[in-house]
Amino acid sequence: MQPHDLPMIAPKSIVSAFMPPHFFGTNKLMSKEAALFALTRFGMGAAPGEVAAIAADPRAWVLEQLDHPAVPPELSGLPDHATTLRRMEEIRKAKKTNPELGKEEMRRLFVAEAAARTRAAISSRSPVVERLVRFWSNHFTVSAQRHHVAPIIGAFEREAIRPQVLGHFHDMLRGVVRHPAMLGYLDNAQSIGPNSPAGQKQRKGLNENLAREILELHTLGVNGGYGQADVEAFAGILTGWTIDPAGGFFRYVPNRHEPGPKRLLGKSFDGGEMEAERALLILSRDKATARFVATKLARHFAADEPPPALVDGLARAFLDTDGDLLAVTRLLVTRNETWAQPLAKLRSPEDLVVAALRLTGIEGGEDFDRRLVQSLNLLGQPVWSAPSPAGWPDRAEGWMAPEALMLRLEWLKALADRRGKxxxxxxxxxxxxxxxxxxxxxxxxxxxxxxxxxxxxxxFQRR
Incomplete structure (x- = not known):
């Protein structure tokens, strides 16, 4: 049977078929169900034999990975951001005589990066860490829809996100904001203080994109108590943080920094490069940031409508530990609310592809990598390509359009035909x-x- 031979199902019936099942009866999970829960909610899906291997203590399996995370070998050998940016600069200069130069090279690099990331999730010995990487990478979205940053998004995730998922929030925030991928994606590399020497000479001004998204999406949240004046002040604070095009790394350019005093969240700033360093530290310690991050974590790991008590507990832990993400994640794993609603979350397309291939196995070769990346494109969640800085949705409603669910079924049918023997x-x-x-x-x-x-x-459609 081919995908177009699937039984005809009315759109409403398709959606209802993916609603959460209610066969658990009580919130107290037996050992097998708890093992499955751990593998699917905290990990990336169950492979044959894994349930039996961790059934004795599923929570300990999760906590062990937090204490001893493994680096996926699939990610070794990929270039750092500076190497790629220097190559991109070489291509840019040479395009005057060869406009097509570099297009295929950069496309192949992106596919290799996207496939390596997906392979890592499928075969990782630390799938809990892979889920955390995806959560935080989505929180700090850099999207390949801005083509000039696409070739370095993989490096961004490896350099700014992955090392800090069990570190401190402030260190991750600082690494993210200073990374050329974020500076390029949200245009801060081009932001110039209008009263700076460079601004006066070039008659250019502020770009508020990075400042606004840090406040709205990365720290305080849309209801975090800031206003437009704070956005403008923060944009001025961030001026001078840019990219060295020849070296391919972050640099601070003093003559682009907006001079004079600025006021952000009621606090005064007037100190060059260190203004931004101080601002990020203050934002990372704000109560609104703690609650915003806690809510997103609880939504991803517990339910689309996160339990208020869980959010409160995570926010307190965030503040009490100065944003220690290992401590916050350990609390998340041990809280009963996190385990109380099995299968409450609909798998995103990426979750579904990874889980299906953890079950059925993966192949080697560049052709498989290409098909792997194409599968995610087909199902509506192309790697590192969220439609906006807000990232991919983390509620079921974002993935439950009837057409999207039919595409799932067609893709799964094709996979079953190839791997079902x-x-x-x-x-x-x-x-x-x-x-x-x-x-x-x-x-x-x-x-x-x-x-x-x-x-x-x-x-299988839920986690």
Missing amino acids: GVTAALAEQVIAAGPATRQALAGASGSEALFLLLASRE
Whole structure:
């Protein structure tokens, strides 16, 4: 059966088929269900044999990865941002005589980066860390929709996000804001203080994009108590933070920095490069930042409507530990509210692809990498390509359009046709906690049919 041979289902029925199942009965999970929960909610999906391996203490499995994270070998050998930016500068200069120079080279680099990142999630020995990397990378979105930063987004994630997911929030925030990918994506590299020497000479002014998004999306949140005057002041504070085009690294340019006093969140600033350093530290310690980050963490790891008590607890821990993300994440894992609603979250397209390939296995070679990246494009979540600085949605409603769910089914059917040989319904017992409806559908099925029914089940679609 080809994808177009799928049974016709009314749009409303498609959506209802992906609503959370209610077969757990109580909030107290048995060992198998708890293991599945840990693998799917905190990790990237269950592979055959993993449930049995961690069933004795699923929470300990999660906590062990926080204490001893592993670096995926798939990410070794990829270029740092400076190397790529220097190459991009060489290409830019040479394009005067060869306009097509570098296009294919940069495209291949992006595909290699995107595929390596996805392979890492599929095969990682620390899938909990891979989920955290995705959470924080989405929080600090840099999107390939701005083509001039696309080739260095992989380096941005490896350099500014990955090393700090279990570090301190301020260190991650500082690394993100100073990284050329963010400076380029949100245009701060071109922002010049209008009263600075460079501004007076070039008659150029502030760009508020980075300042606004740091306040709205990265720290305080849209209701965090700031106004337009704060955005303008912060934009002035950030002037001079730019990119060295020849060296490909961050640099501070004093003659582009807006001189004079500025006032952000009721505090005075007047100190050159260190203005921005001080501002980021103040923002990272603000109560509004703690609550905003806690809410997003609770939404990602507990439920679309996060439990208020969990948000309160995480916000307190964030403030009490000066933004220690290891301490905050450990609390998140140990709080009962985080474990109280199994399968409350709909898998995003990336989650679905990774989970399906953790179950069925991956292939080697550049052709597989290309198809892997194309799969995410087809399903509506291309790697590092969120439509705005707000990132990808983290609620089910963002992924439940009938057309999007039909594309899931078609992709899963094609995968089942390729990988279903020898599969029996018994596989379901290793990777999902199948409810009565799923058990009935799988009864007597085998091969590609059994694999498709498993992948398309409500239980597999959720985490």
